Amino acid sequence: MPTRSKAQRTSTAEPQRGDGKAELAFYRQMVLVRRFEERAARGYAEAKIGGYCHLNLGEEAAVVGVMAALEPDDYVYTSYRDHGYALARGIAPERVMAELYGRADGVSKGWGGSMHLFDADSRFMGGYGIVGGQIPLATGTALAISHRGGTEAVLCQMGDGTTNIGAFHESLNIAALWGLPIVYVVSNNGLGMGTTVAQSSAEPELFKRSSSYRIPSARVDGNDPVAVHAAACEALASARSGRPFLIETITERLKGHSVVDPASYRSRAEKAELLAGDALAEYAATLAERELLSEESAREIDDAAMAAVDAAVAFADASAHPAASTLFDYTYATPVPNDSRRLPGEALFPAAARPGAVTAEVRA
Incomplete structure (x- = not known):
C-alpha cells in the first residue's frame, strides 16, 4: 500500500502559526509518545507485557494535536490503540507503563492492560478492545451532558475500519438528531489491520460519511500537530454549541497492526517510504526550518523523554501484581x-x- 504524500494529506484550512511555544510543546509530547511506544514494543518482546499491544508509532502528531484542544473536564473515549492518547491527556507515564505490565499501580489497577486504559480523574474513559465499542458509550456520555445542561464535550477516537460498523452510523444519527456535544475523530492510517481503506470502504474519503447525517466534518494532515489542533478546536467549539463534528486525520502507522504483526502485506519499498515520511522527523524538520529547534535542543528533548520512559519502566518493574481477590472489584x-x-x-x-x-x- 503506497503512503500518502503531503498533498494527499491536505487540510481544509492552513492553521495560524504561533510564537513557537505551543509547537515545541507538541514536539516534546510527540517525542515522549514515540520513546514510550518503542519501549512498550521492547517490553512485549521481553514478555513483560502480555495480551495484545497496539502502538501509536507514526501517529504521534495526530494524537498530540487533537488531545491538546480538550478542556480538563472534557471526556475522552478511544480505540484500543490508546497509549499515546493517555499520555497526551496527562496521565503519568509510570501509571500507563505499569498498566501495560499488568501491575497494581497501573492506571486500571493492572486488570485492563494495553487496550483498556482508564482514568476517571482525567476523564479518560478507556480504550476499548471491541472495534467501535466506545462509540455508543461516548455518544451516551454526550447525551448525559446535554440532559443535565453541562458545558463539557466528548471526544471519541476510532480507527478507519470502525466507520464500517453499524454503531458508527447509529451513533452519528442520534448525535445529529439530538444536537449532542461530541466530536468523532477517525484516525485514518490507511489500513484496517491489513486491508486498505479503498478495499473496505465504498467511500474512502471517510470525512464525507458524516454528510449523511448533516454533521460538519474536516479532513486534516495528521502529520502536522498544529493543523490537527486547529481542526480539533473548531470541532469542539461546534460540539459545545450543539452541533457534533467529525474529523478525519490522515496519518500512517510505522509498524504492523499490533506488535506481533510483521506487516508482510507491505513491501520493503513501502516500509522505507513510510520511514522517510515519518511524522516526528517531518515535524522536527519544520521546526528546524523556522529556527525553533536546534540539534542541541532536539537532543535535550529526546534525553528528557528517554529519562521519563526509563523511570516509567523502573516504576512498573517495582510495582506489585494485583491480588487475585481484587479480580471482580472493578x-x-x-x-x-x-x-x-x-x-x-x-x-x-x-x-x-x-x-x-x-x-x-x-x-x-
Whole structure:
C-alpha cells in the first residue's frame, strides 16, 4: 500500500502559526509518545507485557494535536490503540507503563492492560478492545451532558475500519438528531489491520460519511500537530454549541497492526517510504526550518523523554501484581443482581449468583 504524500494529506484550512511555544510543546509530547511506544514494543518482546499491544508509532502528531484542544473536564473515549492518547491527556507515564505490565499501580489497577486504559480523574474513559465499542458509550456520555445542561464535550477516537460498523452510523444519527456535544475523530492510517481503506470502504474519503447525517466534518494532515489542533478546536467549539463534528486525520502507522504483526502485506519499498515520511522527523524538520529547534535542543528533548520512559519502566518493574481477590472489584460501579464479587470466605459463585440462577430481584 503506497503512503500518502503531503498533498494527499491536505487540510481544509492552513492553521495560524504561533510564537513557537505551543509547537515545541507538541514536539516534546510527540517525542515522549514515540520513546514510550518503542519501549512498550521492547517490553512485549521481553514478555513483560502480555495480551495484545497496539502502538501509536507514526501517529504521534495526530494524537498530540487533537488531545491538546480538550478542556480538563472534557471526556475522552478511544480505540484500543490508546497509549499515546493517555499520555497526551496527562496521565503519568509510570501509571500507563505499569498498566501495560499488568501491575497494581497501573492506571486500571493492572486488570485492563494495553487496550483498556482508564482514568476517571482525567476523564479518560478507556480504550476499548471491541472495534467501535466506545462509540455508543461516548455518544451516551454526550447525551448525559446535554440532559443535565453541562458545558463539557466528548471526544471519541476510532480507527478507519470502525466507520464500517453499524454503531458508527447509529451513533452519528442520534448525535445529529439530538444536537449532542461530541466530536468523532477517525484516525485514518490507511489500513484496517491489513486491508486498505479503498478495499473496505465504498467511500474512502471517510470525512464525507458524516454528510449523511448533516454533521460538519474536516479532513486534516495528521502529520502536522498544529493543523490537527486547529481542526480539533473548531470541532469542539461546534460540539459545545450543539452541533457534533467529525474529523478525519490522515496519518500512517510505522509498524504492523499490533506488535506481533510483521506487516508482510507491505513491501520493503513501502516500509522505507513510510520511514522517510515519518511524522516526528517531518515535524522536527519544520521546526528546524523556522529556527525553533536546534540539534542541541532536539537532543535535550529526546534525553528528557528517554529519562521519563526509563523511570516509567523502573516504576512498573517495582510495582506489585494485583491480588487475585481484587479480580471482580472493578467490574461494576454500583451493586447489581448476580454480582460475582464476594466477601472473604464466600463461595466464588454464591447460590443466587451461579450461572443460570435467576433471583427474585431479576425476575421482578
